[in-house]
Amino acid sequence: MDEDQLIAGGRVFREAWIAGVRKHFPGEPKPGYVASWEDTADWEKAAAVVVYEQVRTFLGVTAGAAAKLSRTQKGQFVAACWTGQVYQHFADPKPSYVAEWNALPEWWQETDADVFEHIENNAGQE
Numbered sequence: 001m002d003e004d005q006l007i008a009g010g011r012v013f014r015e016a017w018i019a020g021v022r023k024h025f026p027g028e029p030k031p032g033y034v035a036s037w038e039d040t041a042d043w044e045k046a047a048a049v050v051v052y053e054q055v056r057t058f059l060g061v062t063a064g065a066a067a068k069l070s071r072t073q074k075g076q077f078v079a080a081c082w083t084g085q086v087y088q089h090f091a092d093p094k095p096s097y098v099a100e101w102n103a104l105p106e107w108w109q110e111t112d113a114d115v116f117e118h119i120e121n122n123a124g125q126e
Contacts, residue, residue: 009056010049011037016118017048020111047085054081055119066120074120075113076101082112 014037021033037045055078059066069077079101086097101109 006049006053007045009052010045012119012122013048013052013115014040014045016115017111019118020114021107023114024107024110026107043089047082047089050085051078051081052119055116056123059120059123071113071117072109074116075109078112078116079104079109 018034021029025033040048058077066074083098086093090097104112
């Protein structure tokens with residue numbers, strides 16, 4: 001996969017995240033939650049690329065069985081992959097950046113599940 005394809009995957013991840021935040025966030029989200037790809041921090045772009053690829057790889061190695069995961073399990077997968085990226089980019093991240101699934105706000109959980117399902121539903125169209 002070339003660099004343009006990787007970046008495209010990161011953009012898909014980011015667009016799905018923004019759509020989920022706009023759908024689930026109560027009230028007006030922080031600007032950083034809905035910043036465009038161009039306005040997203042470099043570490044977040046890199047993390048989006050990696051997590052997108054992790055979800056796609058997971059979908060591939062399960063040969064479609066990932067569709068049987070519950071919505072919660074799908075969200076937890078995205079959250080765990082993202083937390084791994086936060087640890088990779090920050091030696092001592094804020095606790096809220098690496099919170100356990102049950103400590104995440106409901107809007108965040110729903111958004112992570114949306115991200116997984118968006119990637120899952122569009123995997124064959126890319």
